[in-house]
Amino acid sequence: MFITLIADYGNGDPAFAEVTQRLLMALPGSQINLLSVPAFSTLATGFWIGQLSLNPGPLDRLIYHNCAPRQDDKQPRRDNEGEGLTYALLSNGVKVVGVNAGYTLSFIKDYAKMLHIVNVSKGGSQFRSRDVFPTAAAAIASDDFSLLGSVLDPSLIPDVPGDRVAWIDGYGNIKTTIAADTVNLKPEAKVVIRVGDVVSDAVYSDGSFKVPEGTLAFSPGSSGWSVPNQSNPVRWMELFLRGGSAWERFGRPRVNQLVSF
Numbered sequence: 596m597f598i599t600l601i602a603d604y605g606n607g608d609p610a611f612a613e614v615t616q617r618l619l620m621a622l623p624g625s626q627i628n629l630l631s632v633p634a635f636s637t638l639a640t641g642f643w644i645g646q647l648s649l650n651p652g653p654l655d656r657l658i659y660h661n662c663a664p665r666q667d668d669k670q671p672r673r674d675n676e677g678e679g680l681t682y683a684l685l686s687n688g689v690k691v692v693g694v695n696a697g698y699t700l701s702f703i704k705d706y707a708k709m710l711h712i713v714n715v716s717k718g719g720s721q722f723r724s725r726d727v728f729p730t731a732a733a734a735i736a737s738d739d740f741s742l743l744g745s746v747l748d749p750s751l752i753p754d755v756p757g758d759r760v761a762w763i764d765g766y767g768n769i770k771t772t773i774a775a776d777t778v779n780l781k782p783e784a785k786v787v788i789r790v791g792d793v794v795s796d797a798v799y800s801d802g803s804f805k806v807p808e809g810t811l812a813f814s815p816g817s818s819g820w821s822v823p824n825q826s827n828p829v830r831w832m833e834l835f836l837r838g839g840s841a842w843e844r845f846g847r848p849r850v851n852q853l854v855s856f
Contacts, residue, residue: 596625596736597653601643601660601693602724606631614725618659621733632850635664637697639850642761642772642818645702648689649820657736660693661724679717680728681747682735684709686823692732694724695747698756704749706822712744760790760852761818761831767840768816768833771854775815775830778856786813788834790845791852797834808838813856 598618604610611629618627630647632639640662648658663678678696685691685706692713693699704710713731720726731742755772762770769790780786780799788797788811800806800814816833834841834854842848 596622596655596657598622598625598627598657598659598736599630599647600627601630601632601640601647601658601662603632603634603636603640603662605634610722610725613722614661614729617725617729618733621729622736632662635662636850637662637664637699638756638759638772639762640693641698641700641702641755642770644691644693644699645820646818648685648691648703649687649706652689654688656689657732658689658691658693659729659732660691660699661728662699663694663696663723680713680715680731682709682711682713682743683707690736692728692735695752698753700752701755704752707749710747710749712747714742714744758854760848760850760854762850763842763848767842768835769841769845769848769854770816770818771832771834773832773854773856775819775832776827778813778832786856788813789853789855790834791848793845793848795844797856806835806837809836811836811841811844 615627619625630643640660644658644660678694681695683691683703686708715731716727734742757772759772760769761772782801784799786797786799788795795811797811797813798806800812806812812835814833815830819828819830821828836844
């Protein structure tokens with residue numbers, strides 16, 4: 596089993612090691628890949644769930660995710676309760692198990708053949724992704740579906756917002772949730788981009804490297820996936836400063852900040 600663990604624990608946080616141990620207890624011999632997203636960022640979590648689950652990979656694959664801001668109820672929590680656990684089986688056979696919070700399921704809801712609540716406790720521990728959820732995730736990964744509960748209505752899951760920063764990569768490129776097929780610009784057209792409170796001129800490009808050094812490009816990026824029975828793949832727009840950092844150009848924006856053009 597190839598497992599991708601996506602969580603907001605923080606890079607190098609020992610929480611990753613603790614959860615990995617619990618998963619390996621239940622699924623010995625598995626290979627686990629770790630991905631840290633910003634704290635409480637359900638948008639970044641959902642973005643990477645989509646990117647990693649809907650693109651080619653090992654056939655025997657589980658995405659296990661945890662980003663639970665506990666924002667579904669503003670009242671004091673009883674017994675550390677938080678958002679509930681869910682299971683999605685995608686059209687390509689990938690299994691996704693994790694907390695339904697904010698946008699975590701938004702990028703995959705339209706590709707799910709099955710979408711269910713998982714009948715496990717919502718509380719019982721401050722660290723549910725270590726103490727409560729791994730056993731259920733391992734059972735589902737092993738095709739034991741005895742914990743599956745009611746069907747989750749996709750209409751109750753929020754749509755992907757089409758105007759946000761989704762991720763900043765190691766080169767300072769800004770990945771957005773602007774779908775490429777919603778942009779009606781000609782190559783080399785000049786465009787004004789606003790990210791948060793910072794505005795900059797940019798050039799629309801159908802390929803990031805087709806711009807001179809020092810130019811900010813607004814172009815379809817490397818993130819997205821193919822859609823069965825559709826000729827055009829999903830592509831997400833990206834801000835790319837050749838020879839520099841778009842992230843620095845826009846004042847180091849955070850994930851989820853508004854992007855407009």
